[in-house]
Amino acid sequence: MSLDVIARPGGSAASHARPMSEPLRGWRAMVGFVLRRNWLRLSVWTLALVAMIPLVFESQRAAFPTPADRQAYAAVANTPTVAALTGVPYAADTLGGILVIKIWMTIAVALAFAASFLITRNGRAEEEEGRTELLRSSVLGLHAYTVAGYLVIGTFVVAVGALIALVATAVGLPAAGSVPLGGSFAGVGLFFVGVSAVVGQLASTSRSANAMAAVAIAVAFILRAVGDLNGSGDQAGWISWLSPIGWAQHMRPFGENLWWPLALLIGGGVALCWLALALEGRRDVGAGLVPDRPGPSYAGRFVSSPFGLALRLERASLAGWFAAALAMAVLYGSVAIAMADLIGSNSPLAAMLGIEAAAVMDTMLALLVMLVALVAAAFAVQSAIQLRTEEATGRAELQLSGGISRSGWAAQRLALPALGSGLILAVGGFVMGAAYGVARGDASPAYELAGAALAYWPGILVTIGVVIVAIGFVPRLAIALSWAWFALMAILSVFGELFSLPRWLIDHTPITATPRLPAADLALWPLILLSVIAVLLWAVGLRRFAIRDLQPGA
């Protein structure tokens, strides 16, 4: 390696931030490095996201085979539930429009998360582990590694958009709509590459970087949901313009097919990446922009218990999931009000529903409660998996060399996901019911929906049980398996029917086996059965964890 980079005095001497020449030196090699580390992840994400298009397209073509079917659907498609969850329907009498209603929001949000997680993984997480330090100590420009990450992940989101455009055209949708469809996804992805690039500079740990990106995505989602709820006809309200996800929606693929909102997304993404690089030039490797303050010089009694420690370590994530559940609950509560108004009005929908209005209302509430349950389950999985993280880092060894049994330690740590998920369910259901009940001047929905949400608790305990068994028997795979398990459950319970998956599979996850209150009757035996399975899984998993060798290392 030559030393000319170091020796050359010119170039950026004028830069007050950090005089260093050739800040991009070595970026090509870094692109190769990032690709080598991420090719599998990138392939899996691409495949999973693109495959949704043909799956959903086929199921919708089967559901609405004739133009008359689509006309009938279009007449009733514009409900507050659809507006809040997926956006104001437009062109609902075409297969393209129906495809957008059914899957656009899911793919857009998933791609935003994928872009954020990948940027963090190749940026802040690397720095946290000290690997960036190693790389940058060689002849490598200040921004080379970072820029390589942006380029690879940016190319990934564009590729997902391009493939979706191709696949949509291939299944027979008009190209004039398929191309803006792909463009709208790529635009959302690029914008959140920029967002996660900036939070990766602000945060000093990968966990907080991911949490900040998730909050940004949630805010973007909620803003557009409020906009879509307050729209008129097939146009969203102005609030939707405050959200980058809203910008992408305004491209209206298969409708007006507008291109100019894409400029906002690309421009925003590039500007944010630029800002991130400027921030990177001003700080030290390994540091965030916010310096650490000194903390307590000794641990209190509560923090020293495994349960207290779990609560202390996960308090930020617990608060985050709680905030997510509460935001959802308030939003969905107001969706329920709007839905009730619609059913009570003289719209064609109300006429069609007629006497079944109450049942429709309950079905919708049941769906919304289940979404709160999925948030609680996500928290439970993330929290339970910390058991393995403690083991992998070697911190478990330090604690277990103390006077506490393995099963006692693990049980105390696992009390947090168990109790925390129960609390999220109860509070989430209660707040949703309260938000809905306030409009009717009736307090009973609050208790009713709190109960409906709590019915998911045994199912969530089973979910945690599966994580414990994975940690007990296959510790090195446990983290990946646990998230795959959660993803499978979420996909089956939310999209099972949309993807035309087999009924026996859809109905037998811990979430879907739970009676969907208040739409379904309260059947006790599934809850008892789930409780028994949970006890068995916990017992087997904890027993195995107590007698096996500890296995530190990833």
Next chain:
Amino acid sequence: MSASPAAIEIVGLHKSFGRHVALNGLDLCVEAGQIAGFLGPNGSGKSTTIKILLALLRADGGRIRLLGQDPWSDAVALHRRIAYVPGDVSLWPNLTGGQAIGIVSRLRGGLRRERLAALLERFELDPTKKARAYSKGNRQKVALVAALASDAELLILDEPTSGLDPLMEATFEACIRELKADGRSVLLSSHIFAEVENLCDTVTIIRQGRTVESGTLADLRHLHRTTISVELAGPIDDLAAVPGVHDLVIDGRHCTFTASDPELNGILAELSRRQATGLVASPPSLEDLFLRHYAAPDDVPAAARVPVR
């Protein structure tokens, strides 16, 4: 002293990970109140042994007594009497060093706060800093200070000073001597020979999961040859023929050779007959002993190379 059981007693310990044999009949003994050095090349099984003692790994075979009890089935009760410093200390990045000390100590059964304060000062450790800001050495100090501030009867230290600077190393040695004066026992795994020679009453050297040497340092030295360097005025040529003289190198009037203890007397008589004008005798250093095992070929059985006491 004879009434209390040995702090650690291991006979014929076996442990495999899948097909890889990590420990293959390891023996280790630490008498109560003693400081025992535990040496071996990387990957020889030191950390595995220590983790079995702490019930973090489960032994496949062998007899182990820890403070007279079974390390696996009596783990919880035993751990209140033991303090452990891992070789690679990993802390919670968001918590301070002081919080980590508190958490580890409370699980262990408490520590003396005034002793902790004194140790923090001696090791120049700021307990209010977040762990992510600590260097490797400072993370190690956190675990070390927590262990030294405890009332543990037995300290198990896995390369505790590998990240410390020489000044801190001296502080560490002073602390360990104070522990010994208190009558507590220490198992010290280390790569630093000076540290082991300064501190340890006994030494156990292992290789490929098996004990190859163990005993007091004096015993071990006795088994090995002393290096003698001498200036002779008299005849030199026939020195090689003197019984007990090995590895002879002659440079003018200056000779260097090794000699085992039993023949030493005869050799000294021969040297004085040849009018020795200057003599330096250096006992085998721990490093010499250790390097012999490093360099030893794998296929020679350990017993054939070096007599085990």
